[in-house]
Amino acid sequence: MQELIALQNRGYTLGFFDGIPGQEAQGYDDTSSKSNYRNAGVVKDNGNGFLTIELRHKLKKGDEIEIFSPFRFEPVKVVLSEIYNKDNNRLVADLAPGKANQSVKISVKDDLSLFPENTIIRLKVF
Numbered sequence: 001m002q003e004l005i006a007l008q009n010r011g012y013t014l015g016f017f018d019g020i021p022g023q024e025a026q027g028y029d030d031t032s033s034k035s036n037y038r039n040a041g042v043v044k045d046n047g048n049g050f051l052t053i054e055l056r057h058k059l060k061k062g063d064e065i066e067i068f069s070p071f072r073f074e075p076v077k078v079v080l081s082e083i084y085n086k087d088n089n090r091l092v093a094d095l096a097p098g099k100a101n102q103s104v105k106i107s108v109k110d111d112l113s114l115f116p117e118n119t120i121i122r123l124k125v126f
Helices: 002-006
Strands: 037-045 051-055 064-068 076-079 083-085 103-106 120-124
Touching: 037 064, 037 103
Parallel strands: none
Antiparallel strands: 037 051, 037 120, 051 103, 064 076, 064 120, 083 103
C-alpha cells in the first residue's frame, strides 16, 4: 500500500467499490498531488554502457532517482553524477522534458540488462 500511496495522485476514494457512487466518489476539495514522488521517465534503451531515459520530469545533477527493475523487488537508487543530452551527447547540469521524446543518457553501476525498455523511473521531489 505504501508504494501505491507514493505514486503521484490526488487522493483516493472508494469510487465504484460499493456500487454507483454519489458526490463523494471524487475528491473535489483539493486537487493537488499527495505524493512526494514524480514520474521521472522511462527507459528507452540500455546499450553502450548507458541507460537512455525519455523524460517526464526535469532531472538535474545530484538528483536521486529510483529505477523499478522488473527483476528486483526493491527499486534501484541512483544519484545522478553525469547527465548527457541524448540529442548531442553533451554533458548537461539539468534537462527538462520541453519537447517530444526529450531524452538523457546516464551511467548506472548495475547490470543494464536489469532495466529493459519501458522500465519506470521516479524522482523524490520533497
